[in-house]
Amino acid sequence: GESVGLHLPTLSVQEGDNSIINCAYSNSASDYFIWYKQESGKGPQFIIDIRSNMDKRQGQRVTVLLNKTVKHLSLQIAATQPGDSAVYFCADSRNSGNTPLVFGKGTRLSVIA
Amino acid sequence: KAGVTQTPRYLIKTRGQQVTLSCSPISGHRSVSWYQQTPGQGLQFLFEYFSETQRNKGNFPGRFSGRQFSNSRSEMNVSTLELGDSALYLCASSLYPGPQETQYFGPGTRLLVL
Numbered sequence: 286g287e288s289v290g291l292h293l294p295t296l297s298v299q300e301g302d303n304s305i306i307n308c309a310y311s312n313s314a315s316d317y318f319i320w321y322k323q324e325s326g327k328g329p330q331f332i333i334d335i336r337s338n339m340d341k342r343q344g345q346r347v348t349v350l351l352n353k354t355v356k357h358l359s360l361q362i363a364a365t366q367p368g369d370s371a372v373y374f375c376a377d378s379r380n381s382g383n384t385p386l387v388f389g390k391g392t393r394l395s396v397i398a
Numbered sequence: 399k400a401g402v403t404q405t406p407r408y409l410i411k412t413r414g415q416q417v418t419l420s421c422s423p424i425s426g427h428r429s430v431s432w433y434q435q436t437p438g439q440g441l442q443f444l445f446e447y448f449s450e451t452q453r454n455k456g457n458f459p460g461r462f463s464g465r466q467f468s469n470s471r472s473e474m475n476v477s478t479l480e481l482g483d484s485a486l487y488l489c490a491s492s493l494y495p496g497p498q499e500t501q502y503f504g505p506g507t508r509l510l511v512l
Contacts, residue, residue, distance in 0.1 A: 327505055327506075328490075328506050331502065374441065385443040388442075391440065
């Protein structure tokens, strides 16, 4: 994940709308990407992952898109619900070597009922 | 199956003291990683343990140390606490080591250094 500074980006969406959370990564050698969700007072929770040999992967109500050309990752949440309100982090790693996960600073998603 | 547990959940210490945090991984998970989370720096990797051996270490001073026991439980220690050590310390467990193994996080220990 890329450093985005001290201020946490915020995304506000209406309940029922689709949400798109973006993430840029800096290491062109990264080949594995993960999205985590962190609710207040809890640790990060795994949502979905994708490897660099894929452009898109779908889960339950979530889709991750990977654009290696511009080093960009996005998480799409369909029919956003109040329970989706949280901070979302992307993380990336390289399989070669022992480089640990590098986390982005996160995006706060607020769902308006 | 019970998740990752961390104790204590909250801790207040003063500068110069030391602290030990504990993490119990998900049953059957043999790898434990520790992270520090602060508003300014986000989530930063501290270290990873597997089979009682430290496999990887992040860019933190030697005041930060850890260990893993034969039952996979792990502890981390911070000596000579500084104000900047105030943070949420997260433990994550996985079946095997490596950044591409799915990691399951505990709720964290919130440390406040006064």
